[in-house]
Amino acid sequence: MFLEDQYDNQNTSSTWITVMDTINPEINDVTDMIYSEGNQSVFVEWVPVDENPFYYKIFLNNSLLQSGIWNTSYEVITQQLGGLSYGLYNTTIIVFDEVNNSNKDMLWIHVIDTISPQLDSPEDILYPEGDTGYSIHWTAQDTNPSEYYILCNDTVLQEGTWNETYEVISIIADGHPYGLYEYNLTVVDIDGNSFSDIVLVNVFDGNLPTILPVSDIYKGELDETTNLTWNPIDLHPKNYTIFLNDTIIRQGNWNETTEEIIVNLSNHELGCYNYTLRIFDIDDNSAVSDILVFVNDLTSPEINHLDSYHMVETTEGHYIEWQGSDLHPNKYTIFLNGSIVIDQAWNSSSELLRYSIDTLSRGTYNVTIILTDIGMNRVKDQLFIYVNDETAPMIEKSSNCQISEGTEGIVISWNVSDLHLYTYKLYRNTTVIAENFFNSTYETITVSLNGLQLGRWNFTLLSYDLDLNSKASNILVEVFDGTPPEILGPNNQKVAISSFPAILSWEPYDSHPTSYRITRNHTILTVGSWTSGTNISISLDNLEVGIYNLSIIIFDIGNNGAAHSVIITIYDDYIPILNSPDDQVFSEGEVPDIITWEISDNGLSHYQVLKNDSIIKSGVLGEFQDTVTIDPSTLESGTWNLTLVVHDRNGNVASDSVIVTITTSGAFTNNELVNLINTPIIGGSSIFIMLGIALLTLRKKKTKSQIHESSTSEYSPKKREIFVDIKRGGEFTGNRYKFKVKIENNSSNVITDVKVSLASYPKDALTAEGKMSREYAKIERGGFRTPTFEFLPKQDCVQGSIIANVTYIDSHGKPYSAVTEPLEIRAVCDLLRPESISPEDFMFKLAGLNHGEMMVRVEDWTPTEMLEKTGNILKDASFFQVSSEISNIGEYTEVRLQGWAKGIYTHKSLGVEVIITGKEGVKGATCVIKMIGEDDAMIMPAIDEIAKKIGAWLCPYCMGKLPSEMVNKLKEGISVGCPFCGVTIDY
Numbered sequence: 001m002f003l004e005d006q007y008d009n010q011n012t013s014s015t016w017i018t019v020m021d022t023i024n025p026e027i028n029d030v031t032d033m034i035y036s037e038g039n040q041s042v043f044v045e046w047v048p049v050d051e052n053p054f055y056y057k058i059f060l061n062n063s064l065l066q067s068g069i070w071n072t073s074y075e076v077i078t079q080q081l082g083g084l085s086y087g088l089y090n091t092t093i094i095v096f097d098e099v100n101n102s103n104k105d106m107l108w109i110h111v112i113d114t115i116s117p118q119l120d121s122p123e124d125i126l127y128p129e130g131d132t133g134y135s136i137h138w139t140a141q142d143t144n145p146s147e148y149y150i151l152c153n154d155t156v157l158q159e160g161t162w163n164e165t166y167e168v169i170s171i172i173a174d175g176h177p178y179g180l181y182e183y184n185l186t187v188v189d190i191d192g193n194s195f196s197d198i199v200l201v202n203v204f205d206g207n208l209p210t211i212l213p214v215s216d217i218y219k220g221e222l223d224e225t226t227n228l229t230w231n232p233i234d235l236h237p238k239n240y241t242i243f244l245n246d247t248i249i250r251q252g253n254w255n256e257t258t259e260e261i262i263v264n265l266s267n268h269e270l271g272c273y274n275y276t277l278r279i280f281d282i283d284d285n286s287a288v289s290d291i292l293v294f295v296n297d298l299t300s301p302e303i304n305h306l307d308s309y310h311m312v313e314t315t316e317g318h319y320i321e322w323q324g325s326d327l328h329p330n331k332y333t334i335f336l337n338g339s340i341v342i343d344q345a346w347n348s349s350s351e352l353l354r355y356s357i358d359t360l361s362r363g364t365y366n367v368t369i370i371l372t373d374i375g376m377n378r379v380k381d382q383l384f385i386y387v388n389d390e391t392a393p394m395i396e397k398s399s400n401c402q403i404s405e406g407t408e409g410i411v412i413s414w415n416v417s418d419l420h421l422y423t424y425k426l427y428r429n430t431t432v433i434a435e436n437f438f439n440s441t442y443e444t445i446t447v448s449l450n451g452l453q454l455g456r457w458n459f460t461l462l463s464y465d466l467d468l469n470s471k472a473s474n475i476l477v478e479v480f481d482g483t484p485p486e487i488l489g490p491n492n493q494k495v496a497i498s499s500f501p502a503i504l505s506w507e508p509y510d511s512h513p514t515s516y517r518i519t520r521n522h523t524i525l526t527v528g529s530w531t532s533g534t535n536i537s538i539s540l541d542n543l544e545v546g547i548y549n550l551s552i553i554i555f556d557i558g559n560n561g562a563a564h565s566v567i568i569t570i571y572d573d574y575i576p577i578l579n580s581p582d583d584q585v586f587s588e589g590e591v592p593d594i595i596t597w598e599i600s601d602n603g604l605s606h607y608q609v610l611k612n613d614s615i616i617k618s619g620v621l622g623e624f625q626d627t628v629t630i631d632p633s634t635l636e637s638g639t640w641n642l643t644l645v646v647h648d649r650n651g652n653v654a655s656d657s658v659i660v661t662i663t664t665s666g667a668f669t670n671n672e673l674v675n676l677i678n679t680p681i682i683g684g685s686s687i688f689i690m691l692g693i694a695l696l697t698l699r700k701k702k703t704k705s706q707i708h709e710s711s712t713s714e715y716s717p718k719k720r721e722i723f724v725d726i727k728r729g730g731e732f733t734g735n736r737y738k739f740k741v742k743i744e745n746n747s748s749n750v751i752t753d754v755k756v757s758l759a760s761y762p763k764d765a766l767t768a769e770g771k772m773s774r775e776y777a778k779i780e781r782g783g784f785r786t787p788t789f790e791f792l793p794k795q796d797c798v799q800g801s802i803i804a805n806v807t808y809i810d811s812h813g814k815p816y817s818a819v820t821e822p823l824e825i826r827a828v829c830d831l832l833r834p835e836s837i838s839p840e841d842f843m844f845k846l847a848g849l850n851h852g853e854m855m856v857r858v859e860d861w862t863p864t865e866m867l868e869k870t871g872n873i874l875k876d877a878s879f880f881q882v883s884s885e886i887s888n889i890g891e892y893t894e895v896r897l898q899g900w901a902k903g904i905y906t907h908k909s910l911g912v913e914v915i916i917t918g919k920e921g922v923k924g925a926t927c928v929i930k931m932i933g934e935d936d937a938m939i940m941p942a943i944d945e946i947a948k949k950i951g952a953w954l955c956p957y958c959m960g961k962l963p964s965e966m967v968n969k970l971k972e973g974i975s976v977g978c979p980f981c982g983v984t985i986d987y
Contacts, residue, residue: 020099021051021099022101023050023051023097024097024101024102024103025048025070025095025096025101025102025103026048026049026050026103027047027048027049027093027095027103028048029105029107030044030045030046030105030107031107032107032108032109032110033081033107033108033109033110034109034110034111034112035110035112036112036113036114036115037084037085037112037113037114037115037144038083038115038143039082039083040080040083041082042081042082042109043078043079043080043081043082044078044079044109045076045079046076046077046079046093046095046105047074047075047076047077048073048095048103049073049074050070050073050095050097050101050103051073051097052097052098052099053070053071053075053095053097053098054069054070054096054098055067055069055095055096056068056070056077056093056094056095056096057093057094058077058079058091058092058093058094059090059091059094060089060091061090065079065091070095070096070097077093077095079091079093081109084109084111085111086111086113086144086191088108088111089108089109089110089111090106090108090109091106091107091108091109092104092105092106093105112191113142113143113144113189113190113191114191114193115142115143115189115193116189116193116194116195117140117141117187117188117193117195118140118141118142118195119138119139119141119185119196119197120138120197121197121199122136122137122197122199123199124199124200124201124202125173125199125200125201125202126202127173127201127203127204127206128203128205128206128207129176129177129178129203129204129205129206129207129235130206131174131206132175134172134173134174134201135172135173135174136170136171136183136185136199137168137169137170138168138169138170138187138197139166139167139168139169140162140166140167140168140169140185140187141165142165142187142189143189144189144190144191145162145165145167145187145189145190146161146162146189146190146192147161147162147187147188148160148162148169148185148186148187149185150169150183150184150185151182151184152181152182152183153181154182154184157183162187169185169187171185173199173201176201176203177203177235178203178204178205178236178282179203180201180203181200181201181202181203182198183198183201184196184197185197204283205234205235205236205281205282205283205285206285207234207235207285208281208286208287209232209233209234209237209279209280209281209285209286209287210233210234211230211231211232211233211279211287211288211289212231212232212233214228214229214289214291215291216291216292217291217292217293217294218294218296219268219293219294219295220295220296220298220299221269221295221296221297221298221299221327221375222299223266223298224266224267225266226264226266227262227264227265228262228263228264228265228275228291228293229260229261229263230260230261230262230277231258231261232259232279232287233257233258234254234257234287235257235281236281236282236283237254237255237256237259237279237281237282238253238254238279238280238281238282238284239251239252239253239254239279239280240253240261240277240278240279240280241277242261242275242277242278243274243275244273244274244276245273245274246274246276249263254280261277261279263275265293265295268293268295269295270296270297270374270375271294272292272294272295273292273293273294273295274290274291274292274293275290275291275292275293276288276289276290276291277289277291296375296376297326297327297373297377299326299327299373299375299377300373300379301325301329301371301373301377301378301379302324302379303322303323303325303369303379303380304322304323304324305381306320306322306381307383308384308385308386309357309383309384309385309386310385310386311357311385311386311388312389312390313360313361313362313387313388313390313391313419314391314419315358316358317358318356318357319355319356319357319358320354320355320383321352321354321355322352322369322381323352323353324346324349324353324371324379325349326371326373326377327349327373328373328374328375329346329347329349329351329371329373330345330346330372330373330374330376331343331344331345331346331372332344332346332370332371332372333369334353334355334368334369335367335368335369335370336366336367337365337366342355346371353369353371355367355369357385357387360387361387361419362387362389362419362466362467364384364385364387365385365387366384367382367383367384367385368380368382369382388467389418389419389420389465389466389469390467391418391419391465391469392418392465392469392470393416393417393421393465393469393470393471394416394418394471395415395416395417395461395473396415397412397413397414397461397473397475398411398412398413398475399475399836400478401475401476401477402477402478402480403449403477403478403479403480403482404481404482404483404558405452405479405481405483405511405512406483406511407449407483408450409450410448410449411446411447411448411449412446412447413447414445414461414463414475415442415443415444416438416442416443416444416445416461416471417441417442418441418463418465418469419465420465420467421438421443421464421466422437422438422466423436423437423438423463423464424438424462424463425461425462426447426459426460426461426462427458427460427461428447428457428458428459429457429458434447438463445461452477452479453479454479454480454512455478456476456479457476457478457479458474458477459474459475459476459477460472460473460474460475461474480558481510481512481556481557481558481560482558482560483510483511483558483560484556484560484562484731485508485509485510485555485560485561485562486508486510486562486729486731487506487508487509487552487554487563487564487729488506488507488508488509488564488727488729488742489505489507489552489727490504490505490506490566490725491726491728491820491821492566492567492569493566493568493569494569495540495543495568495569495570495571496571496573497545497571497572497574498573498574499573500540500541501539501541502539502541503538503539503540504538504539504540504550504566504568505536506535506536506537506552506554506564507533507535507742508532508533508535508554508562509532509533510532510554511532512556512557512558513529513530513531513554513556513557514529514530514556514557515527515529515530515555516528516529516530516536516552516553516554516555517552517553517982518536518538518551519549519550519552519977519979519982520549520550520551521548521549522549522551522966522976522977522979524977524982526538530554536552538550540568540570543570544570545570545571545572546569547567547570548567548568548569548570549565549566549567549568549979550565550566550568551563551565551979551982553980561980563979565980571650571651572650572652573650573652574601574652575601575648575652575653575654576600576601576647576648576652576653576654577599577600577601578597578598578599578644578646578654578655579598581595581596581597581656581658582658583658583659584632584658584659584660584661585660585661585663586632586661586663587662587664588637588662588664592632592633592660593632594629594631594632595630595631595642595660596627596628596629597627597644597656599621599625599626599628600624600625601624601625601646601648601652602624602648603623603624603648603649603650604621604623604624604625604626604647604648605620605621605647605649606618606619606620606621606646606647607619607621607628607645607646607647608644608645609628609630609642609643609644610641610643610645611640611642612640617630621646628644630658632660632662635662636662637662637663637664638661638662639659639660639661639662640659640660640662641657641658641659642657642658642659642660643655643656643657643658644656644657723747724744724745724751724808724816725742725744725746725784726741726742726743726820727741727742727744727820728740728741728742728802728820728821728823729823730802730823736769736790736791736792737766737790737791737792737793737798737825738788738789738790738791739761739788739789739790739791739802739804740786740787740788740789741787741820742786743756743779743784743785743786743806743808745779745780745783747781747810747811749781749811750779750780751778751779751808751809751810751811752778752808753777753778753807753808753809754775754776754777754778754779754785754806754807754808755773755774755776755806755807755808756774756775756785756787756804756805756806757772757773757774757805758772758773758789758802758803758805759804759805759819760801760802760803760822761791761801761802761803762798762799762800762801762802762825764794765793765794765798765799765800766791766792766793766800767791767793768789769790769791770790772789774787779808789802789804793904793905794905799825800824801822801823801825802823802825803819803820803821803822803823804819805817805819805820806818806819832877832878832879832901832902832903832904832910833901833902833904834878834879834880834900834901835880835900835901836900837880837882837900838882839882839898842900845909845911845932846911846913846930849911849932849933849934850932850933850936850939851930851932851939852930852939852940853928853930853943854929854943854947855926855927855929856926856927856929856950857924857925857927857951858924858927858950858951859923859924860923860971861923861925862918862922862923862924862925863886863893863894863895863916863917863918863919863920863925864920866895866916866918866925866950867884867895867897867916870895870914870916870950871884871897872954872956873946873949873950874897874914874946876949877945877946877949878901879899879900879901880899880900880901881897882898882899882900882911883896883897884896884897884898892917892918892919893917893919893920894915894916895914895915895916895917896913896914896916897913898911898913899911899912899913900912903935903938906935908933908934908935908938909933909934910932910935910938910939911931911932912929912930912931912942912946914927914930914946914950915927915928915930916928929946929950931946948961949961953966953967955978955980955983955985956983956985960978960979960980962976962978962979962985966979966985970985970986
């Protein structure tokens, strides 16, 4: 017995009764079963019947599945058979009773597969056509797999069995052309259950269309055949659009993969055009191609060809002219030897392109023209220009000239000009003295005339240019002895007869001495030749008392002359002869001797008697002899110096003094003094005697003196111990004025401490060079010194006087001082030199420069005679004669002369115009002198100098002014000799 409480506590109690049971248990028959795999709710129930149930066993395919106690009859034995896998199963139950009687029931259980296989669903695939690496992977699940097949667009691509409950089924989806592909996988299990999954494979056109590269197009404006061709490439073309400068000009279908798309480019004007092709494929992928089309002027210009050109340098009217043609001209450029000379617009085909070549110098030139149109097309033409020099060099030369020998600083010159000077030769007569190359287009070739000897010289310059054109030019130079001789002579002199024998000397100087002539009162005394530096002398011994004009003129080889005149006055210098009365000493109340002077002379004049320097008596003397007396008794007490001064008609003076001493009572008389002196004295009285003699000697001192007028004459009066000549002279030499003083010692002794100094000179016009004084320790008897003072002119007008002071000491220690006669300098024309000028330039300067004017009336010449005279005056005054003309105005004749000169020192110019008006053939004319100048200081002195010569009678040879007595003789029809040059003058 089995007991169990509510708490599951159990307990059994057994009673053994043995009842024998021989009846097999009964069991119901269960029908075979079919169910789907995986069904868990499948149960089988058996209801066995037996009185003594005991236990049971259930077998599945002969394998004990379960066993248990069979407790009661009619007990339902339930067996869960769900969850079996697919298959056919034999299920048997055996029931046993207590006596082991058994019975069984068997049924077939068919577990079928009713569940379709499971598939995952992979993502659809999208890939570009031609791409690789794409696969589809399904995961299939089923407990009873069987087979599968894969279709692509209903076409089986792959099939097979699948064996695993969980298996991956894969397929490669590469290699499809463009399109949509449906991959369908169907899996089937063993019972034919199936399941499908579709994966869409979209193969799209993932490649952009390709347009083969097309270069920008350059075409000619007139080119009608040029096309723009695109070659687009794509597997799935669709359509295209063509734009021109962003404007659609064409659209269409693009049908073939390699289809050409062509655009004709004709009918375009010049310019730049943007063509754009836009293509699309089936998936609207696109490609763009931009092409620039340059429509250019590709047609080169045309130009005519010019041949080489020959021309002569410096000629005019030469040019080169081209004619070019082009639809679109732009510019033209002309090159000269590779360098641009013209670069300017070319406006039209009708334009003549001209290039002037007048300015080209000698040479060969490459001239190239390049025509350029708007399209930068070019054409050129080239020619050679040959420029020849056929012009000989031009030469401006100095005028033919005459120069004085020894003149320094004179040059002649040639101004040679040519564009291509090459070389020259310079000849003196036929001897080449210089040759060289020119260095520029204008050169001055100069030749110094320094040291050129006397003679005529032909200087010829022969010049060549590079083309050997030549030009010769000669200058004639005559070197003459143009330096006048210099002569130093004495001043006007008074010569005493007592000085005889007397000699008059001149000191001449010149490089080429020839002859001299000495005249006395215009009568030739002697002629001869002379040597420079050697005195020319003439004796005065045979001259009687009177005034004489002694003149010398010396000549050199150039017939230059120098003259010197001196007025010699021969006078009687013998002083009057006086006796010498004795001095007197007497006492008041005594009767003195009458003082009597006996006087004799060749020409007595008058006398004075002085008492202690006061005149107490005077009177006129007889011509040859006379007596003057004085009564001393009329004098008061004291000592008186009575002096007689006697004058003769020649200015000679003699004097004698008598000392008169009047004493009071007790004083010694004259006789007493004499007796006292003659009385022998013994002993110490000799001192008294000596003193008395000394006093008497002093008292008895007689003074005889000669009084002479102060003079600078080189001849002193007869009684003068010193006999000294002082002379002065001067001249312009070169650019200097030389002033000389000659001190000649004709005394019988040496003179010492000789000093010659400048006392005065025109400082505004001259600058003294060197020392202002010269000193000599001594001058020996018969010797001389000739100091020279040099001056530099500060202006071209010099006027004034030079005075020198001479001092010396004679052999007795007595000082002497003298001044020279003033040496007047008045030099304007002497400091000029002729300068060539044209009449036109003269009139221009006459109007523009300051001027002065003076009118001079002449009575002794007709206007025609004045023409010749004035011309000579201007020539002598160093003026270049610009012009001379004579014209008649009614009954009057007008003469006009013009001259031009330049100052030697200031280089300032001076011009003169002389206008002479008078009746023709009638003596008498009015002369107007106009002077113009760049230096106002020169104008009036020059006018004054010319005016004096115009109104004066001049020697026609030396232009010296004739003295009035000679003029009077000429007016009387008497021939005279020039006192300066000795030439005979007739009127």
